[in-house]
Amino acid sequence: MNTRPLSPDVAPPAFLQLAGHPLRWRLLSELARSDRLVQELAGLVGEAQNLVSYxxxxxxxxxLVNARRSSADRRDTYYGLDLVRIGALLSVAGGALHPGLRLAPPQRDDALVGAKVLFLCTGNSARSQMAEALARALSGGAIEAVSAGSHPKALHPNAVRVMAEDYGLDIAGQASKSLDLFEGERFDWVISLCDRVREVCPEFPDRPEVVHWSIPNPATGEPDDVTYPLFRDTAAELSTRIGFLIADMAARDPKEIP
Structure with missing residues (x-):
């Protein structure tokens, strides 16, 4: 029987050492729910802003964390998680302890059926329209997804093109809608994709889960062939985030859903 002890030099993976600090873990936990400003994080964790910034x-x-300047106020910065990288690092950390460890969150498909999600951006012409289509498609139609804008304008042709070419989804028939249309309606999740619309988002009945994803507007005003790569990047980020959102929703007990 092999009873040889491990080398004393064996150390936990760097990810665990970095993320395992109690305050850093609390910050990661808050950012797993929503993109945040540093002053918001300081309030949520009850610590000084300079310590949180450190x-x-x-x-x-x-x-583990990325930062983007706010499109509403360039003096502010939104922080968010790199969920794909963190997931990979968690898998590596588990494998370092035992190769049989697997990341397999419990799935409850019944938590998805009939869930109502509202995606918001300013123009409802690109980001929120793509998110609406992706949420329906990635959930197999279980999620009732809609989108709206604070100042709606025509659906951007690059949004239609990216959805068709990269995801096989036809959104040409989707119409831009005003946020006012949904005031007073009940949703389970309200997700703002634009820093500006976050600041004017009304309260909705029954306290839905309110989440912010700080995603730059790919419609920069340049010609469509110039901005098309930006639309592809935006769609890819939305697909990743929505995939994690669905996993979160599916892992919840239905009693926990707003």
Whole structure:
């Protein structure tokens, strides 16, 4: 029987050392729910803003957290998680302990059926329209997804093109809708994709889960052939985030859903 002890030099993976700090873990937990400003994070964790900024810097250096300037106020910065990288690092950490460990969150398909999600951006011409289509498609139609804008305008042709060419989804028939149309309606999740619309988002009945994803507008005003790669990047980010959203929703007990 082999009873040889492990080398004393065996150390936990760097990811665990970085993320395992109690305050950094609390910051990661908050950012797993929604993109946040540093002052919001300081309030949520009850710590001084300079201390929170220091630990956010550590998480950014480890590429667990990313930062984007707010499109509503360029003096502000939104922080968010790199969920794909964190998932990969968690798998590596588990494998370092035992190769049989697997990341397999419990799935409850009944938690998805009939869930209502509202995606918001300013123009309802690109980001929120693509998110609406992706949420329906990636959930197999279980999620009732709709979208709206604070200042709606015509559906952008690049949004239609990206959805058709990269995801096989036809959104040409989707119409832009005003946020006012949905005031007073009940949703399970309300997700803002635009920093500006977040600041004017009304309250909805029954306290839905309110989430913000700070995603730049791919419609920069340049010619369509120039901005098309930006639309592809935006769609890819939305697909990733919505995939994680669906996993979150499916792992919840129906009693936990707003």
């Amino acid at each position: 630990h956010l810097g550590k998480l950014r250096d480890g590429r």
